[in-house]
Amino acid sequence: MKRISLIVLFAALAVLLTVSASAGTLMFQDGGANNFFKNGQSGALVLELKFPEPYNLDNADYLYIRYYIENPDLYAGAGQIEITSSGTCDAQEYNWDLSTMPMEPGWNEWQVDIFEGRETGGMPEFDKINYFRVYFFTDDENLVALDYVGFGGDGEDFSEAATELGEVKREEHVSKDDVKREGTGDVGAISVQAAMELTPVNAVDYDYTFIRLDVEGVEHFNGDGQLELTSKLNPDQQEVHWLASGLDLQDGWNELKLDMYAPDAYDADFNAEAINFFRLYMFTDGPLTLELDYVGFGGENDEFGTALPAYLVIPKELEPAEEPLEEPADEPAEDQPEEPAAEPEPEPEPEPEPEPVEEPAVEEAVFVPTAEEEPETAPNTFDVSFFIALIAVTALLGVTFTRKKA
Numbered sequence: 001m002k003r004i005s006l007i008v009l010f011a012a013l014a015v016l017l018t019v020s021a022s023a024g025t026l027m028f029q030d031g032g033a034n035n036f037f038k039n040g041q042s043g044a045l046v047l048e049l050k051f052p053e054p055y056n057l058d059n060a061d062y063l064y065i066r067y068y069i070e071n072p073d074l075y076a077g078a079g080q081i082e083i084t085s086s087g088t089c090d091a092q093e094y095n096w097d098l099s100t101m102p103m104e105p106g107w108n109e110w111q112v113d114i115f116e117g118r119e120t121g122g123m124p125e126f127d128k129i130n131y132f133r134v135y136f137f138t139d140d141e142n143l144v145a146l147d148y149v150g151f152g153g154d155g156e157d158f159s160e161a162a163t164e165l166g167e168v169k170r171e172e173h174v175s176k177d178d179v180k181r182e183g184t185g186d187v188g189a190i191s192v193q194a195a196m197e198l199t200p201v202n203a204v205d206y207d208y209t210f211i212r213l214d215v216e217g218v219e220h221f222n223g224d225g226q227l228e229l230t231s232k233l234n235p236d237q238q239e240v241h242w243l244a245s246g247l248d249l250q251d252g253w254n255e256l257k258l259d260m261y262a263p264d265a266y267d268a269d270f271n272a273e274a275i276n277f278f279r280l281y282m283f284t285d286g287p288l289t290l291e292l293d294y295v296g297f298g299g300e301n302d303e304f305g306t307a308l309p310a311y312l313v314i315p316k317e318l319e320p321a322e323e324p325l326e327e328p329a330d331e332p333a334e335d336q337p338e339e340p341a342a343e344p345e346p347e348p349e350p351e352p353e354p355e356p357v358e359e360p361a362v363e364e365a366v367f368v369p370t371a372e373e374e375p376e377t378a379p380n381t382f383d384v385s386f387f388i389a390l391i392a393v394t395a396l397l398g399v400t401f402t403r404k405k406a
Contacts, residue, residue: 091188
């Protein structure tokens with residue numbers, strides 16, 4: 001009888017531990033209540049999370065995401081959900097195409113099959129997931145928000161974690177040109193790019209694009225990447241591109257003359273009269289640095305340098321130097337007699353300079369939300385269930401021994 005009781009107890013304990021280990025876990029919550037949102041008129045609306053302590057998703061089957069979309073009809077057909085173990089995007093990553101998710105105006109609750117993800121930049125370590133990102137490309141003014149992210153088995157219920165989006169204060173859109181000349185890193189996608197909203201280029205009369213850039217660490221380039229031109233102010237739409245593997249890049253300065261009529265891919269809706277975006281990205285397995293000098297357009301007989309017919313990004317040497325603002329001198333009022341110059345006062349004896357005080361290092365915010373308090377993650381249900389199981393085992397053992405004694 002004692003042996004049967006012990007077998008039953010250990011079986012019950014195993015069931016309890018299995019249930020508790022597979023119970024749903026929240027990685028992030030209260031995003032809606034804390035207004036974790038992004039709005040914009042076009043391009044990618046990006047929300048990302050960085051976890052100081054990684055999460056173990058080894059035994060998980062699904063991600064659970066609550067995501068707000070103001071107007072799904074404006075989805076531009078590009079976007080992803082991503083998890084990584086590298087602390088950044090595009091390295092040790094699993095991702096899912098956003099277009100496969102059901103989209104309704106307002107809050108959407110998604111159950112994402114982890115095993116249907118695609119690998120980018122190497123396989124992630126699922127017991128060390130420390131980064132999450134979701135981005136949504138929009139064709140016009142739109143807003144997205146993230147409420148929670150969790151993981152677990154099939155049919156988990158996170159309804160108690162749901163919150164509502166508070167009052168939205170939209171960021172005012174300010175038109176500008178934005179050039180990122182330098183990109184550096186040790187893993188994932190390294191890029192240089194330019195989004196020229198104010199000064200798009202009409203290159204319809206030119207057959208070639210001329211690009212000058214410096215590359216250091218090309219031996220770490222793993223062959224994946226693209227050089228892109230678009231007329232959509234963001235990548236992957238209205239685009240022509242060349243594969244980075246075919247550019248024959250070398251360490252040092254590279255001068256690329258690319259035939260506009262012979263790219264590796266050409267979108268039919270690409271508008272050569274309004275080119276406003278350039279990007280080169282290269283995936284690396286080690287230290288890699290890119291520095292962009294210029295992107296220009298010309299004909300067969302034009303030469304590299306500062307005399308090309310048109311530039312999307314002007315050469316660095318043509319950038320105007322920033323001059324310090326001079327404060328105007330105070331002019332004496334009219335009809336006022338000039339005051340005699342004051343006698344110079346004796347200079348005070350110099351005081352000993354205090355020793356410099358080191359400023360404390362400023363830590364970057366782990367989460368992107370602007371809320372002052374960081375959202376709390378759900379407590380681990382494993383410990384509570386474990387102790388409940390132990391109490392049950394102890395009680396049943398006590399009953400068994402009592403019966404034997406009697």
